[in-house]
Structures are given as structure tokens and as C-alpha cells.
Amino acid sequence: MSSQDPIKIMAELLKSGAVMLAETCPVEGCNLPLFKLKSGEVVCPLHGRIHVVKTDEEVKEVYSRAALSMLLEKVESTAIRAxxxxxxxxxxxxxxxxxxxxxxxxxxxxxxxxxxxNIP
Incomplete structure (x- = not known):
């Protein structure tokens, strides 16, 4: 999200109306609390947008969305280079x-x- 101090970012998130969740960031070694923005998006103060998944089906969906997004970016950059x-x-x-x-x-x-x- 930013190179700023995570504590300051968390304070700004709370000031802007975000809600601190009980869950922590799933990125290994982070363990900062996640925040739910007014838009419904869940973010880590350090890593930005986080996909919270609860079932194997949701995991597959997140991976397929990410794969589609990466594929479109690759095709776009290939076309631009060509x-x-x-x-x-x-x-x-x-x-x-x-x-x-x-x-x-x-x-x-x-x-x-x-x-x-709503595919990222």
C-alpha cells in the first residue's frame, strides 16, 4: 500500500471510516490487522488489497481471476511491443x-x- 509507517496508515484508515477486522493479513510474517473499507474492500495497511477466502472454491475463483488479469496484461504489453x-x-x-x-x-x-x- 505504502512505504509509510503501518501504524500511521492504520490510524488514517480508521479516521476515514474503515473498520478494523479480527482477521490478520495472510501474508507470511505480516500479521497486521485487516481493515474493511466503506466500499467493502478488505485491505492490509502494508500490502494493500487482500482477497479473504474461506472455501476451496473461493481460492480457485481468486486464482482464476488473478490469472485472467495477468493474461490480459501480458497480451496487452505484447501487442504494444509488436x-x-x-x-x-x-x-x-x-x-x-x-x-x-x-x-x-x-x-x-x-x-x-x-x-x-468485479474481476480484478
């Missing part, structure tokens, strides 16, 4: 650039859909 490479070539192939721009457009649409479905 476009950058194509633009720097002396003989620019516009059809190839258009194909990669379409990939970027699809990634953007998928990110919007994922956001609407």
Missing part, C-alpha cells in the same frame, strides 16, 4: 498494425467486462 516494433520498421505494414490494434481493442473490452463483473 505495434512499436512495426512502426519503427522502414516498410510499415498497415494491415499488421491494424491486427494488433484490434487485439488491443479486444483486451480493452475484456477488461471492461471483467471490471463490470
Amino acid at each position: 505495434i512499436d516494433s512495426l512502426i519503427s520498421e522502414p516498410d510499415i505494414d498497415s494491415t499488421e498494425i491494424i491486427k494488433w490494434l484490434e487485439v488491443l481493442e479486444r483486451v480493452a473490452r475484456l477488461k471492461i467486462i471483467a471490471k463490470k463483473r
